[in-house]
Amino acid sequence: xxxxxxxxxxxxxxxxxxARRLGCSIRKMGVVSKTHxxxxxxxxxxxxxxxxxxxxxxxxxxxxKGGSVIDYVMQxxxxxxxxxxxxxxxxxxxTTQPAWQAPRPQPKEPVKPTTPDYTYIPMDMVDELVSVNxxxxxxxxxxxxxxxxxxxxxxxxxxxxxxxDVDDYTVFPSIDRHGRVCNLKVQHYDADxxxxxxxxxxxxxxxxxxxxxxxxxxxxxxxxFRSDCLFGEHLLTQYPDSMVALVESPKNALFGxxxxxxxxxxxxxxxxxxxxxxxxxxxNRNVLVIPDCDAVDEWTTAILGMADLANFTIxxxxxQVAPPDNPKFxxxxxxxxxxxxxIS
Numbered sequence: 001x002x003x004x005x006x007x008x009x010x011x012x013x014x015x016x017x018x019a020r021r022l023g024c025s026i027r028k029m030g031v032v033s034k035t036h037x038x039x040x041x042x043x044x045x046x047x048x049x050x051x052x053x054x055x056x057x058x059x060x061x062x063x064x065k066g067g068s069v070i071d072y073v074m075q076x077x078x079x080x081x082x083x084x085x086x087x088x089x090x091x092x093x094x095t096t097q098p099a100w101q102a103p104r105p106q107p108k109e110p111v112k113p114t115t116p117d118y119t120y121i122p123m124d125m126v127d128e129l130v131s132v133n134x135x136x137x138x139x140x141x142x143x144x145x146x147x148x149x150x151x152x153x154x155x156x157x158x159x160x161x162x163x164x165d166v167d168d169y170t171v172f173p174s175i176d177r178h179g180r181v182c183n184l185k186v187q188h189y190d191a192d193x194x195x196x197x198x199x200x201x202x203x204x205x206x207x208x209x210x211x212x213x214x215x216x217x218x219x220x221x222x223x224x225f226r227s228d229c230l231f232g233e234h235l236l237t238q239y240p241d242s243m244v245a246l247v248e249s250p251k252n253a254l255f256g257x258x259x260x261x262x263x264x265x266x267x268x269x270x271x272x273x274x275x276x277x278x279x280x281x282x283x284n285r286n287v288l289v290i291p292d293c294d295a296v297d298e299w300t301t302a303i304l305g306m307a308d309l310a311n312f313t314i315x316x317x318x319x320q321v322a323p324p325d326n327p328k329f330x331x332x333x334x335x336x337x338x339x340x341x342x343i344s
Contacts, residue, residue: 013069019035022073032048034047070084121225129160137160137170168188174229174231177237182229190202236285248271249270252292254332287311287312292328292329
């Protein structure tokens with residue numbers, strides 16, 4: 001017997017509540033929520049659930065798919081249109097015919113995302129790169145004592161790499177608390193002290209050395225490298241009783257460690273990586289959080305949602321001292337201008 005469903009009312013049901021009743025984990029992020037995307041193998045929640053006045057839908061920025069409430073239920077449970085509408089109608093009391101005329105499908109057990117077999121980079125490959133002969137260390141040598149810069153290079157295993165005929169790219173390895181190298185970020189900086197961009201990146205966005213090595217056949221093409229490791233995470237094990245300073249970029253962490261070495265400085269890598277699984281190594285630590293100027297509000301909201309993880313103190317210092325024309329002002333910018341004013 002053919003059922004006639006009120007699809008307008010079904011698609012008006014809260015898509016977040018639908019996901020919750022299907023057993024999906026949901027993370028509130030401001031005015032939207034996120035959950036794992038059923039259209040692709042989603043390691044981190046990337047499906048955005050919108051519930052605004054004029055829309056009630058989902059969309060994944062990773063795979064570009066999404067749709068209505070009915071579309072979501074069909075994909076999540078691998079049901080037909082008829083089965084999805086029948087479940088929604090019965091679950092939310094919008095049935096158009098007695099329930100006995102169409103058996104109610106039961107949600108399947110939620111499939112827990114599987115953890116891939118990660119590839120870790122041998123430490124000896126990192127050791128071969130460790131050097132002060134890179135663009136950022138050239139900047140740091142101009143502002144700090146050479147012995148201090150050499151110490152920080154050894155602590156964080158900072159390296160140098162040749163890329164596109166430039167031999168002084170800076171390498172930032174991400175080493176987890178177990179001493180495993182997850183990946184290496186490669187960035188170049190303007191090392192000319194007379195340049196207004198001195199100490200800032202000058203050759204486009206960062207690159208990941210693991211991806212470069214895969215293309216060079218130094219690792220198998222099917223290799224999967226972790227992206228959820230804090231820069232400097234290995235130092236948490238080395239200094240278990242020290243206060244931790246959490247910043248966004250590795251450069252910020254290095255400036256901070258050189259200026260305030262009594263703290264362990266770690267970095268997320270970018271503002272979007274302020275996630276529970278990334279910050280898990282900070283559990284039960286005293287953590288000073290120093291967001292960039294443009295991330296204070298976003299990071300404050302995120303940290304408040306993880307207050308059970310560690311003893312967090314959030315600083316709005318960068319926002320307070322930032323010049324009006326520099327919304328991306330960060331702690332490295334502040335320390336650099338203070339140091340240069342003293343030595344000029």
